[in-house]
Amino acid sequence: MKRRPVPVTFAALFVVALLFSFLSRPGPATAQIAPSLIDRAGGAYNGVEVTLEAGAAPAPGGLVTLTLTARPLRAAPNLYVQWELPDGGELLGGPADDSLGPVGAGQSATSVRQARFPDGVHQVSAKAYYFPNHATSLAALGVLFFNVRADNPTATTLDPRTPVYAPPPVKTTIDKSRLATTGATDRAADGCFNVHGILTRENRMPFTQVVSEPGLPPGTPPRYTGSYQDQLGSAVPVHHILVEMREEDTFSDDSYGYSVTNANGAFSFNFCDDDGFLNDELELYFRVCAEVRDGNTLIASIKNIDDQELYCWDSNVIDSEGGDVDFDLTVYKLS
Structure with a gap:
């Protein structure tokens, strides 16, 4: 004998629907915890580990709480902390330079401050350092950046003012290094070029x-701690760096070979060429790549992690029909 299905009444369906509606109703709103930003620095080489932590980025005039946690890897007779606001602002809750007293190896100590900033991008630096003996200073630095504005302020471990790297455009390159001459020539009328410039940073x-x-x-002998100071403008030569001489065309570019800057950051190229029938003017530029060489010996190179391509930068273009082409002084900025 087959068992007949039990009919479900309208009342039962109503009860189930009511129960489901009650269970699926959202609960009371809970308080949202503001996200925190953390920068970690130091390690075995530094002899100390630091963590700089901050709450959500403030609006102009608002407060942000900053916590530096320092963990010396050797016994610190006295652990020092140095706070800096290089872009301005107001540091609250204690002095910029402080002492946290003795801290054992592997133990942690904290320093808490608050900061208030006007509108704009502001850097916060907090350094922890100590002297395990009279001859040694060990330190590590935590750094955070706040883009303070009324609408959607942000915080990051990278300076938002740093220019975004844009690699040179990918174009077919025609090798014309065979047109290079052994030295400078004054045959400008014959389409010969003497190109030179100086690279500094x-x-x-x-x-x-x-x-x-x-x-x-x-x-008692004094104790010292180290810091850094920016030297702006043409401070030092970019020596032993790879430079390529190039000429800009519509569909492909020409390359007249490579050179390496000397101890003063100077480079030069000498070659003879034209841009085709009835066109003696060349659109010249040079390309600098992050490759350090001593003659033909590669010393170091810096490549993009993603595509393993060298970091390179192109100069401005100078139009010339021959003779002396001076790219003058190029200064690469700190970033």
Whole structure:
């Protein structure tokens, strides 16, 4: 005998629908925890590990809480902390330079501050350092950046002002290095070119500061900590860097070979060429790549992680029909 299905009444369906509606109803809203941003630095080489943590980025005039946690890997007789706001702002909750007292190897200590910024991009740096002995200073630096604005302020571990790297356009290159001459020539009327220029860069130089330690016996040798100072403008030559001489065309570019800058950052190329029938003018530019050489010996190179291509930058274009072509002084900025 087959069992007949039990009919489901309208009342039963109503109860199920009502129960489902109740269970699926969203619960009371919970408080959202503001995301925090963390920068970690240091390690075995530095002798100390630091973590700089901040809450959500503030609007102009608002407060952000900053927490530096430092963990010396050797016994620190006294752990020092140095806060810096190089782009301006107001540091609250304690002095910029502080001492956290003795901290054992592998133990942690924290320093908490608040900061208030006007509109704009602002950097926060917090350094922890100590002296395991009179001859040694160990330090690590945490850095955060705040883009402070009324609408959607942001925080990041990278400076948003840093220019985004844009690789040179990919074009077919015709090798014309065979047209190079052994030295400078004054045959401008014959389409011969003497190209030269100087590459320099801004620099970041280390310097020392005396650490104030009140209460030490007279005659105690001073202790020093290090920092960096930017040298803007044409500070130092970019020497032994790879330079390629190129000429711009519509569908493909020409290459007149490579050179390496000398100790003063200078380079030069000499060649004879034209741009085809009834066109003696060349659109010249040079390309600098992040490859350091000593003659034909490769010393170091820096490549993009994704495609393993060298980082390269193109100069401005100079139009010339021959003779002396001076690219003058090129200064690469700190970023």
